[in-house]
Amino acid sequence: MRVSRLMLVTLRDDPAEAEIPSHKLLLRAGYIRRVGSGIYAYLPLLWRVLQKISAIVREELNGTGALETLLPQLQPAELWQRSGRWAGYTAGEGIMFHLEDRQGRELGLGPTHEEVITALAGDLLRSYRQLPVNLYQIQTKFRDEIRPRFGLMRGREFIMKDAYSFHADEACLKQTYAAMDQAYRRIFSRCGLRAVAVEADSGAIGGSASQEFMVTAEAGEDLILASGDGRYAANQERAVSLPADAVPLPGGARAGGSGDALPTPAQSAIEALCSAHGFDPSQTVKVLLLLARFEDGCLQPLLVSLRGDQQLNEVKLANAVSARCSSEHGTLLEITPLTAEAAAKEGLEPIPFGFMGPHLEDAVLSGARSWQPRFLRLADATATALQSFVCGANSLDTHRVGASWGALCPAPESLDLRAAQPGDRCLHDPAQQLQASRGIEVGHIFQLGRKYSAALEATFTNEAGQDEPLWMGCYGIGVSRLAQAAVEQHHDANGICWPTAIAPYEVIVVIANVAEAPQRELGEQLYGAFQAAGIDVLLDDRSERAGVKFKDADLLGIPWRVVVGRGAADGQVELVQRASGERSDVPASAVLAQLQVHLERERAGLLSA
RNA sequence: CGGGAUGUAGCGCAGCUUGGUAGCGCACUUCGUUCGGGACGAAGGGGCCGCAGGUUCGAAUCCUGUCAUCCCGACCA
Numbered sequence: 001m002r003v004s005r006l007m008l009v010t011l012r013d014d015p016a017e018a019e020i021p022s023h024k025l026l027l028r029a030g031y032i033r034r035v036g037s038g039i040y041a042y043l044p045l046l047w048r049v050l051q052k053i054s055a056i057v058r059e060e061l062n063g064t065g066a067l068e069t070l071l072p073q074l075q076p077a078e079l080w081q082r083s084g085r086w087a088g089y090t091a092g093e094g095i096m097f098h099l100e101d102r103q104g105r106e107l108g109l110g111p112t113h114e115e116v117i118t119a120l121a122g123d124l125l126r127s128y129r130q131l132p133v134n135l136y137q138i139q140t141k142f143r144d145e146i147r148p149r150f151g152l153m154r155g156r157e158f159i160m161k162d163a164y165s166f167h168a169d170e171a172c173l174k175q176t177y178a179a180m181d182q183a184y185r186r187i188f189s190r191c192g193l194r195a196v197a198v199e200a201d202s203g204a205i206g207g208s209a210s211q212e213f214m215v216t217a218e219a220g221e222d223l224i225l226a227s228g229d230g231r232y233a234a235n236q237e238r239a240v241s242l243p244a245d246a247v248p249l250p251g252g253a254r255a256g257g258s259g260d261a262l263p264t265p266a267q268s269a270i271e272a273l274c275s276a277h278g279f280d281p282s283q284t285v286k287v288l289l290l291l292a293r294f295e296d297g298c299l300q301p302l303l304v305s306l307r308g309d310q311q312l313n314e315v316k317l318a319n320a321v322s323a324r325c326s327s328e329h330g331t332l333l334e335i336t337p338l339t340a341e342a343a344a345k346e347g348l349e350p351i352p353f354g355f356m357g358p359h360l361e362d363a364v365l366s367g368a369r370s371w372q373p374r375f376l377r378l379a380d381a382t383a384t385a386l387q388s389f390v391c392g393a394n395s396l397d398t399h400r401v402g403a404s405w406g407a408l409c410p411a412p413e414s415l416d417l418r419a420a421q422p423g424d425r426c427l428h429d430p431a432q433q434l435q436a437s438r439g440i441e442v443g444h445i446f447q448l449g450r451k452y453s454a455a456l457e458a459t460f461t462n463e464a465g466q467d468e469p470l471w472m473g474c475y476g477i478g479v480s481r482l483a484q485a486a487v488e489q490h491h492d493a494n495g496i497c498w499p500t501a502i503a504p505y506e507v508i509v510v511i512a513n514v515a516e517a518p519q520r521e522l523g524e525q526l527y528g529a530f531q532a533a534g535i536d537v538l539l540d541d542r543s544e545r546a547g548v549k550f551k552d553a554d555l556l557g558i559p560w561r562v563v564v565g566r567g568a569a570d571g572q573v574e575l576v577q578r579a580s581g582e583r584s585d586v587p588a589s590a591v592l593a594q595l596q597v598h599l600e601r602e603r604a605g606l607l608s609a
Numbered sequence: 610c611g612g613g614a615u616g617u618a619g620c621g622c623a624g625c626u627u628g629g630u631a632g633c634g635c636a637c638u639u640c641g642u643u644c645g646g647g648a649c650g651a652a653g654g655g656g657c658c659g660c661a662g663g664u665u666c667g668a669a670u671c672c673u674g675u676c677a678u679c680c681c682g683a684c685c686a
Contacts, residue, residue, distance in 0.1 A: 012635055013621040017679060268686065288685055312685060353686045512645055547646035565645055
């Protein structure tokens with residue numbers, strides 16, 4: 001391709017709309033344009049990148065025996081109602097774009113395809129003899145994100161590879177899951193990405209085991225916690241760790257175990273309380289009030305006890321609340337803090353916020369207009385493990401010192417609700433500490449089990465002649481996000497440095513001065529020779545000054561640059577590697593052979609490294 | 610949804626406090642000089658100043674509303 005014909009528009013200044021390097025560079029170098037919030041046009045250069053990524057994905061998945069297919073994006077609500085996800089995905093914080101057709105029938109734009117594929121599988125897969133099957137597609141997904149951001153990182157319309165596997169038993173599912181794990185590692189390596197696999201929360205998709213693949217980058221939206229020995233890595237949403245030891249409360253349990261009253265005027269924050277009385281935060285129990293909203297409209301107040309020095313992990317809490325309430329009230333839609341304003345609106349007596357203890361009685365909820373009249377009481381294990389502690393006395397400006405479970409109130413159910421923190425000791429080896437890094441989630445694989453197949457009655461006949469639900473796995477890769485993640489990981493002050501395997505073009509031949517016939521002729525000749533050799537080559541034939549063309553070549557990030565300039569008359573050209581900046585003078589007759597050696601190796605991505 | 614910010618030419622910005630009918634740099638067009646790291650000079654084209662009301666003789670500028678975009682958050686009282 002000739003640059004003069006490429007519709008190339010590069011920007012000198014960073015567009016105001018972009019914040020992170022990869023987003024700025026993709027805009028500046030003419031790879032993308034914003035059409036709306038979270039909606040981007042993939043310009044010809046980026047489309048080549050996306051196709052190269054897709055080709056790698058296809059090769060690796062086809063290699064595992066997976067079948068490529070293409071499913072509809074317009075999906076009937078009925079399908080989602082059968083799986084039980086319609087309300088959760090369309091109401092509240094739901095992310096599914098949905099609409100009505102002319103007959104008034106409801107439809108959704110596919111944010112994911114479990115429903116469609118499972119219904120198809122139920123229809124087509126009848127015997128264990130057909131299993132296992134793994135189907136995948138690469139297509140646009142639609143998600144009405146709460147907050148789209150960072151260009152392609154979190155778009156409302158984006159390209160995803162999603163795969164779904166079907167099995168006769170769990171062991172077979174685990175095999176395919178492991179095969180996909182391996183395929184994913186190869187895919188990211190071949191794309192030239194440093195990616196790590198981490199344990200993950202399976203979120204709204206559901207199912208049991210799940211693992212995310214993170215491209216490590218400062219601008220990542222996710223926090224990864226990993227042990228120094230490399231044996232444990234998890235998303236913070238999911239991570240487990242050993243909490244710091246609590247400092248024992250001097251004097252132990254007092255006044256029959258329900259504690260002594262202590263005047264604590266205006267000391268509603270743990271920090272203020274501790275500094276005023278010399279307590280350690282780990283000697284206190286803090287109480288959080290929250291409100292869970294369910295699909296059926298039920299509003300359930302939550303009372304969560306945590307050790308004062310610990311932080312709540314909302315994802316763990318949401319999972320715990322779902323497990324306890326969803327069979328009765330349907331999908332958990334959201335959990336919000338229970339505020340004084342909301343309580344007043346509900347017609348309740350004032351609640352002593354800032355001075356609450358775990359013994360706060362359900363009576364404070366009496367007279368509630370729409371809330372359930374009882375708290376769902378949950379506690380983190382760090383709180384229930386305390387022999388004696390400091391907590392609010394449930395009246396303003398007062399705490400209790402030396403309270404203990406049982407005497408004060410029954411200990412609530414003890415769970416893991418705390419957020420693991422960097423510096424925490426690891427479960428697998430207390431000598432190891434968790435270290436934090438940031439990551440961009442580019443892939444996620446799940447063992448779904450039979451959640452969807454049971455809901456959608458997708459069954460097969462087993463060897464014994466009985467019908468049972470299919471075992472399922474699902475596996476996603478954010479193709480467009482991966483492209484931007486690659487830029488985030490591979491750029492410098494001058495622009496993008498694409499890994500060769502996914503670069504839009506592998507080589508750019510720059511004619512320094514097109515007014516010079518020898519340069520022009522040699523440039524054209526090399527361009528033709530590279531094309532004939534199967535190299536993806538760009539020819540910068542524009543009548544710009546050399547400096548402009550060099551700047552643009554750097555910005556675009558083409559891995560190799562061949563400069564045809566002053567030496568052209570003597571048959572000499574310059575070969576420059578974009579990422580390293582290394583340059584050498586090479587006879588024009590030898591440059592193709594040299595390039596082929598480099599490209600041969602680089603096309604494999606990091607696999608060869 | 611809560612908070613913050615910004616909307617002026619394709620991009621980046623100034624002008625707004627103190628109302629008088631729009632400017633700079635880049636990009637674009639033409640000509641000349643230049644020609645290996647975003648050249649210089651000259652001449653041009655392009656804007657209902659996000660939109661709608663209001664105040665005023667007069668609004669980019671003041672007031673009200675609205676829309677859009679970006680950032681932070683939606684977690685500990």
